[in-house]
Amino acid sequence: MSLGPVLALSVAAAVVMLGFGIIMPFLPVYAQLLGAASGVDIGILSSAFLITRTLLATPAGSFSDRLGRKRIIIAGLAIYSVLSVLFAFASTWIELIMYRALQGVASALVWPASTALVADMSLPERRGTAMGLFNSVSMSGWMIGPALGGAIQWYSRNALGMGLLDSFRTPFYVSAILSLISMILVVVLVKAAKAPGPRSKRLGLPMKEIDPRFRRSVYVLLFLLISYGFATSFVEPMLVYFVQHEYSLSEDLVVSNMAIVFTISGVVMLGTQLLGGRIADRYSKKRTILSTSAVAQALTMAMPFSRDVGEIGSVMVARSAFYGLGSPAYTAFQQNLLPSKVRGALTGLFDTAFGFGAFAGPIAGFFLYDTVSHSSPFLASGLLGIATLVAIVLFTYEPKREEVPA
Numbered sequence: 001m002s003l004g005p006v007l008a009l010s011v012a013a014a015v016v017m018l019g020f021g022i023i024m025p026f027l028p029v030y031a032q033l034l035g036a037a038s039g040v041d042i043g044i045l046s047s048a049f050l051i052t053r054t055l056l057a058t059p060a061g062s063f064s065d066r067l068g069r070k071r072i073i074i075a076g077l078a079i080y081s082v083l084s085v086l087f088a089f090a091s092t093w094i095e096l097i098m099y100r101a102l103q104g105v106a107s108a109l110v111w112p113a114s115t116a117l118v119a120d121m122s123l124p125e126r127r128g129t130a131m132g133l134f135n136s137v138s139m140s141g142w143m144i145g146p147a148l149g150g151a152i153q154w155y156s157r158n159a160l161g162m163g164l165l166d167s168f169r170t171p172f173y174v175s176a177i178l179s180l181i182s183m184i185l186v187v188v189l190v191k192a193a194k195a196p197g198p199r200s201k202r203l204g205l206p207m208k209e210i211d212p213r214f215r216r217s218v219y220v221l222l223f224l225l226i227s228y229g230f231a232t233s234f235v236e237p238m239l240v241y242f243v244q245h246e247y248s249l250s251e252d253l254v255v256s257n258m259a260i261v262f263t264i265s266g267v268v269m270l271g272t273q274l275l276g277g278r279i280a281d282r283y284s285k286k287r288t289i290l291s292t293s294a295v296a297q298a299l300t301m302a303m304p305f306s307r308d309v310g311e312i313g314s315v316m317v318a319r320s321a322f323y324g325l326g327s328p329a330y331t332a333f334q335q336n337l338l339p340s341k342v343r344g345a346l347t348g349l350f351d352t353a354f355g356f357g358a359f360a361g362p363i364a365g366f367f368l369y370d371t372v373s374h375s376s377p378f379l380a381s382g383l384l385g386i387a388t389l390v391a392i393v394l395f396t397y398e399p400k401r402e403e404v405p406a
Contacts, residue, residue: 005121006130008189010137013114015182016077017138021145021262022171022178023087026153026255028240030168033251034093039241039366041093046237046362048097052104054355057112061348064113069120069344070190076109077183084176088169112348117190119335119343124404125281127335132277132328136270139324143266148174150259157252164251206342211405214337217396218346221334222353224388229357230364235300238365238377239316246374247309261313265320272324280329286398289333290389292326297389301382304375333398339405 023030028042036042064072083106086099114134122130149171157167210218239261244254280288299319306312338346365377 005191006118006133007137009114009117009121009186010134012077012182012185012189013134013138014141015178015185016080016110017141018145018148018178021142021266022149022152022175023084023145026149026168026171026251028237029244029251029255031093031096033165033168034090034096036093039370040363042237042241043362043364043366045093045097045100047359048101049104049107050355050359050362052101053108054104054352054359056105056108057351057355058345058348060108061112061116061344061346061351064116064344064348065342069113069117070186072109072113073117073186073190074183076106076113077179077186079103079106079109081176081179081183084172084179087175088172108348108351112351113344115331115335116343116347119338119347120340124336125401128280128285128328128332129277131331131335132273132275132280135324135327135331136273136277139266139270139273143263143270146259146262146266150256153255154252206345209339209342210337210346211339211399211403213403214397214399214405217398218337220391220395221337222349224391225350225353226357227384228388229354229359230361230384235303235365235378235381237362238369239303239312241366241369242304242374243309243312249309257309257313261309261316264313265317268317269320269324272321273327276325277328277332279325280332284398285329285333285336286392286396288329289326290393292322292329293389294386296322296326297382297385300385301379304378336399336404 027045028036031042031045036045060072060076080103083099083103087096090096090099118130118134119127152171152174153167156162156170157164160167162170207215207218240254240258243249243258244251249257276288276292296319299315299322303312303315303319306315334350335343335347365381368376368380
């Protein structure tokens with residue numbers, strides 16, 4: 001298997017992730033400057049993205065089976081570019097919710113089709129390596145993005161003399177340009193392939209196409225992804241909010257500090273994704289998932305007991321390392337259960353399951369933060385994550401190499 005086509009798609013994904021990462025460190029702060037007044041408001045902003053992605057991931061994946069993955073990816077990137085400009089022109093946090101919801105539409109078009117395309121281009125015995133390469137290279141954009149976004153905001157405010165609000169708008173313009181560049185890269189570098197599935201008149205859930213031996217595992221993974229999405233979705237936005245309020249940092253300081261934390265976490269995850277892909281191809285994918293994720297969940301529960309920004313940042317970096325080691329195994333495990341002709345629809349269905357949990361997660365997490373204790377969201381996330389690992393051990397089957405569907 002040549003990894004060239006996978007690398008081309010990965011580079012395009014890295015560029016769009018760069019644009020996405022630019023805005024992540026300060027989106028909660030930007031929302032507060034536009035009128036968001038509580039943790040629940042920030043949770044709603046996060047969930048707006050997740051609900052549209054959740055509802056549309058499965059039909060978007062099905063369209064990629066019927067129309068071709070490349071066309072769907074290009075359409076999503078074009079929407080990303082337009083929305084980044086609209087974010088910069090927002091005047092209230094309610095507008096941000098609307099644009100964040102539309103951003104979820106773009107995400108539903110891009111990511112299930114991209115994951116399915118990587119699986120289409122890789123052999124089962126090299127799928128972990130391919131997924132590790134795709135995740136690692138695309139995550140390099142996320143790694144660089146927070147530092148670049150923080151630098152753009154700082155330069156706009158201190159060198160160009162912009163007001164605080166206007167300085168937060170500038171990175172969105174850069175994000176729009178990067179999304180446009182990514183779209184061009186997909187058009188030029190990613191070779192078009194025929195649609196892998198039949199052009200049926202109806203968009204359904206093709207569960208009958210799954211090998212009966214694997215069908216229970218797919219159903220179990222779908223259920224577990226709901227729980228897992230709920231447990232993990234609010235940690236990153238919660239971390240920004242937690243650091244700002246627990247350590248009494250100004251808007252400028254929380255942006256600069258979290259930009260550093262997210263950048264270092266991205267660097268570490270980039271390296272561990274590549275290693276994790278090789279481990280996934282060499283050893284049992286289930287065992288890799290269990291060993292790495294158990295440590296990551298324990299680190300999640302340790303976060304709120306950190307004494308300062310440096311300490312909680314170090315825990316976040318370690319958590320990212322273990323997630324990076326396990327991520328290629330998890331994705332390859334899923335894809336090895338799916339036949340290629342309906343892979344887009346079923347990959348979208350996995351995204352939908354995760355999204356249902358992730359939609360509720362930020363609202364529930366910030367509700368726990370506001371009403372129970374500031375540590376309770378992190379503890380709940382870790383415990384629920386561990387429960388999903390136990391279910392994977394008990395109820396899923398990992399296919400042997402010769403059993404993996406074509």
